[in-house]
Amino acid sequence: MGEKESEKLLFWEHMRTPIAPQHPTLPKLLVLLILFVSLTYLVYTLKLVSTSRACKDAPFSKTIIAVNATASAAAVLRRGSRETNPEDRTDLRHLVFGIAASAKLWDQRKSYIKLWYRARDMRGVVWLDEKVKSEENNSDTLPPVRISGDTARFKxxxxxGHRSAIRISRIVSETLRLGMKDVRWFVMGDDDTVFVTENLIRVLRKYDHNELYYIGSLSESHLQNIFFSYNMAYGGGGFAISYPLAKALQKMQDRCIQRYPALYGSDDRMQACMAELGVPLTKEIGFHQYDVYGNLFGLLASHPVTPLVSLHHLDVVEPIFPNVTQVEALQRLTIPMKLDSAGLMQQSICYDKSKSWTVSVSWGFAVEIFRGVFSPREMEMPSRTFLNWYRRADYTAYAFNTRPVSRNPCQKPFVFYFSKAKYNSTMQQIVSEYERHRVPHPDCRWKMANPAAFDKVEVYKKPDPHLWDRVSSEEKLLQSEEVKGERDHGDRCGYV
Structure with missing residues (x-):
């Protein structure tokens, strides 16, 4: 065997011999990595626990509420600082009214505008289809009159319908082009629309005029809302558009109108353009279209819990007070409107336990006294004293709950209509009087006190201009509990 072969043999023998174990470096790295991760986790956990000690006594749901309350508080503070600064507070001077009117009906309808428009405090324009005889003495009671632009080019x-709908739909854009300064809201209405302007301001102050807002309400008629849209503000009831939205609308409205030649009215054209701009309707149910016929009593006596902003279709319905014209009735309504507009038409329900009576007060409008005890749930539903827009006595045709007029002769209400009111500075309350509407009552066999023994009802109310400023959920809950207590005790009712 040669020398080289012996070396090879030794090499292979060496390879077969097991190698003695040594401390590897790889497990050391793993141990160090595990220790590092564990230490990091421990430090992070200790830090998390230390920062959470402030909330250890609070339940989890309360923590969530606290977060929401903080955000809400910031919003309230921003709004509060705006309201405390007279220069930055939204007021009537920041509104411009665009009123759709017809030359044929102008002499009749202008009486409605005079009831609510104050030329010294407000800005507005009446847009007519053609010229009317100007009256210089109306300059202090009516907005200036302008003629709408030609719409012959539109299909x-x-x-x-009538193609005047195109003219009316362009009123906001035409009013914007007048270049008025310091405008925050454009308010649209008809010449037979009456606004409660103080309540209109209360509603608009809830919204940021720098954002895109389209504010209004629906029709009372379910069928009308189906035929047109549940997303549409009805123009007769009035609606408000913020200034930035009016600017966006003005840029595209004429092109938008051309795309909808088959639509019926001005307000559904307006809503079609709002849909193209991606702005939904913000619903405020105090704007009242009143697509009904007959007597508004049931609607006004059970007004929803919201500021009364507008009334419309005053030529179609009966006067809101009996035995007077509609204008005279509305003039009477301006008395409580001036004393406490925030509480106008707001319903209070109470009970006289000794007589087993239910009393419903629609402040500034009417008082109803019923024999028997009716639940608040039933009383807050409007009684069907009116017909729907299609003149059918169909209770399913309304976009809200209603109740039938009672057929039981003993349950027919005794109605007391508002007659006068004044502020008592000593009591710091408004004392309003309501006189009984003298109409025949059917005979009643119930052995109980008869409201017919009274000729007049007095209501004592403390004015509350900030009624609608309390918006927190806790305050609303407290208010509802207070009202419930008053209804249960029934000690708020006084008779003369």
Missing amino acids: YTNRQ
Whole structure:
């Protein structure tokens, strides 16, 4: 065997011999990595626990509420600072009214505008289809009158409507082009619309005028809302558009109108353009279209819990007070409107336990006294003293709950209509009087006190101009508990 072969043999023998174990470096790295991760986790956990000690006594749900309350508080503070600064507070001077009117009806309808418009405090324009005889003495009671632009170039193919809808739909844009300064909201209405302007301001102050807002309400008629849209603000009830939205609308409205020649009215054209701009309707149910016929009593006596902003179709419905004209009735309504507009038409329900009577007060409008005990759930539903827009006594045709007028002769309410009111500075209360509406009542065989023994009802109310400023959920809950207590005790009712 040669020398090289012996070396090879030794090499292979060496490879077969097991190698003695040594301390590897790889497990050391793993141990160090585990220790590092564990230490990091421990430090992070200790830090998390230390920062959470402040909330250890609070339940988890309360913590969530606290976060929401902080955000809400910031919003309230921003709004509060704006309201405390007279220069930055939204007021009537920041509104411009665009009123759609017809020359043929102007002499009749302008009486409605005179009831609510104050030329010294407000800005607005009446847009007519043609010229009317100007009256210099109306300059202090009516907005200036202008003629709408020509709309002959626009298509209109709806056989049931009138092409004046195109003219009316452009009122906001035409009013914007007048270049008025310091405008925050454009408010649209008809010449037979009456606004409660103080409540209108209360509603608009809830919203940021720098954002895109389209604010209004629906029709009372379910069928009307189906035919047109549940996302549309009805123009007769009025609606408000923020200034930035009016600017966006003005840029595209004429092109938008051309795309909808088959639509019926001005308000559904407006909503079609809002849909193209991606702005939904913000619903405020105090704007009232009143697509009904007959007597508004049931609607006004059970007004929803919201500021009364507008009344419409005043030529169609009966006067809101009996035995007077509609204008005279609305003039009477301005008395409580001036004393406490925030509480106008707000319903209070109480009970006289000794007589087993239910008393419903629609402040500034009417008081009803019923024999028997009716639940608040029933009383807050409007009684069907009216017909729907299609003149059918169909309770399913309304976009809200209603109750039938009772057929039981003993449950027919005794109605006392508002007659006068004044502020008593000694008591710091408004004393309002309601006189009984003398109509024949059917004979009742129930052996209980008869409300016919009373000729007048007095209501004592403390004015509350900040009624609608309390918006927190806790305050609303407290208010509802207070109202519940008053209803249970029934000691708020006084008779003269």
